[in-house]
Amino acid sequence: MALAGPARGDAYLFLFPPDEAPPEKRGAPRYVAAVSEVRLAAGDARFRFSEVGPDVYRLWGFLDANGDADLAVDVLAQPGAGDWVPESSVELNVQPGQVLPADLTLSRRVRRPLPAFQVVEQGEGGVVELTDSATAIASFNVKSEGLGVLRGEAPRFFVRFADADGNGTPDDVNGDGVFDLWPQFFLRFVPRPGQTVPLDSLGRPTQVIVPLLPNSTPFLATLAGEVGREVAVESLQLFVIPLAWSIIEEPGKGRVVTTLGAVPVGEYELWALNDEGGFWFVPNDLGRRAVEPLPGQALLFHVVHADAGTGSP
Numbered sequence: 001m002a003l004a005g006p007a008r009g010d011a012y013l014f015l016f017p018p019d020e021a022p023p024e025k026r027g028a029p030r031y032v033a034a035v036s037e038v039r040l041a042a043g044d045a046r047f048r049f050s051e052v053g054p055d056v057y058r059l060w061g062f063l064d065a066n067g068d069a070d071l072a073v074d075v076l077a078q079p080g081a082g083d084w085v086p087e088s089s090v091e092l093n094v095q096p097g098q099v100l101p102a103d104l105t106l107s108r109r110v111r112r113p114l115p116a117f118q119v120v121e122q123g124e125g126g127v128v129e130l131t132d133s134a135t136a137i138a139s140f141n142v143k144s145e146g147l148g149v150l151r152g153e154a155p156r157f158f159v160r161f162a163d164a165d166g167n168g169t170p171d172d173v174n175g176d177g178v179f180d181l182w183p184q185f186f187l188r189f190v191p192r193p194g195q196t197v198p199l200d201s202l203g204r205p206t207q208v209i210v211p212l213l214p215n216s217t218p219f220l221a222t223l224a225g226e227v228g229r230e231v232a233v234e235s236l237q238l239f240v241i242p243l244a245w246s247i248i249e250e251p252g253k254g255r256v257v258t259t260l261g262a263v264p265v266g267e268y269e270l271w272a273l274n275d276e277g278g279f280w281f282v283p284n285d286l287g288r289r290a291v292e293p294l295p296g297q298a299l300l301f302h303v304v305h306a307d308a309g310t311g312s313p
Contacts, residue, residue: 001047003063004107005084007040012071013047013061013104019249021058021089023277030057032071054096058089063106066151073149073285080278081113081153113155115183115272115280117142118296120235126299130240132263133306138240139215142185142272144233147286147294157183158274159219160230170227178213179225182275185212185238187268187301195266198246198258207247209271210263210303212238268301 001011013033020027031049039045040063062069062079069083070076079085084106094100119128120141130138144155161170162180170179189208191197198206215237216223223229244260271281287298 001035001045001061002103002105002107003040003045003084004105005063005065005109007045007063008037009040009063009065009067009083010037010069011035011040011045011047011061011063011106012069013049013059015049015052015057015059015092016089018056018058018091021060023060023085023088026279052094054094054098057092057094059092059102059104060086060089061104061106062086062110068149068151070149073289075114075116075280075284075286076149078114078278079110080150081110083110084108085110110276110278112158112274112276112278113146113153114150114278115157115274116145116147116150116155117157117272117280117282118145118147119143119270119282119299122296122299126295128299128301130301130303131306132242132265132303134242134262136242136306139237140240141235141237142270143235145296147297149286156232156234157236158230158232159183159214159216159223159236160275161223161225161227162275163227168227170225179216181214181216182273183214184273185214185236186210186271187212187240187303188271188281189244189264190267190269191264192266195264197264198248198260200248201250208244208260208264209247210244210268211241212270213241214238263303265303265305268303270299270301 014029015031016027016029033047033049035047063084065082085108086104092102120143144157146155160182162182164171187210197208200206219231222231244263246258248256250256269281273279283298286294
């Protein structure tokens with residue numbers, strides 16, 4: 001492992017399935033290794049994965065420069081501001097009985113703090129209730145928070161226009177006449193036993209999300225339609241768009257988005273993604289831990305039938 005920056009902090013290395021590795025995807029690693037700050041400071045950046053079965057993997061990792069990563073907490077098991085990451089993962093084809101040498105260069109420093117947040121309106125009983133109405137427009141507010149677990153730069157939302165193709169023009173992926181923004185927010189459906197979702201061509205459940213639209217009105221004058229500008233803010237108003245998308249990653253086609261006939265009734269997570277791949281979602285492990293849980297991180301989101309709820313968070 002090679003470092004482009006100072007050897008401050010512990011380094012974590014992971015072996016992912018080929019189609020689940022960061023930075024493009026967010027999967028669950030099959031193997032984990034670590035190199036301590038003490039060893040790195042002494043110039044020893046060697047790492048080893050033990051008892052790795054034969055298969056194809058992607059090697060990825062990061063240097064936790066701020067010391068706030070925690071692999072036992074879902075939203076903290078990722079790099080944040082000041083940490084070092086590779087430009088991409090490295091493919092490894094491990095054969096039976098083989099000891100395979102590999103290297104990973106941590107050459108890029110993460111600029112953005114994680115988009116950590118809490119919802120301002122906590123909802124009755126710790127539940128935000130929405131309806132599946134196709135006409136009702138609900139909204140709630142999110143506030144950027146360090147929550148006492150993130151170090152370094154104070155978390156903020158860095159609002160800017162999205163430009164995925166790099167052509168210098170703001171994106172409008174769904175063609176609704178509204179420019180797409182970073183950070184992105186959505187509600188992710190968490191189906192329970194008996195609840196079904198569409199399947200992809202391999203018979204795997206797809207991701208079902210409800211898009212959320214940040215209120216960009218306060219920032220449009222400053223952004224001035226330019227993709228290179230950004231505004232750092234502490235809070236955002238999010239509008240719930242009353243539709244649901246099924247998202248499939250199809251081989252040879254990339255991401256395929258299909259609008260469903262109705263918003264599924266049930267439980268959801270609220271997700272935020274920033275332009276460097278950092279993410280946060282609620283509810284998370286910080287709200288579920290046995291010692292000093294953070295109530296705002298345990299907030300639940302329920303969609304009910306329109307005739308069974310008020311539609312107000």
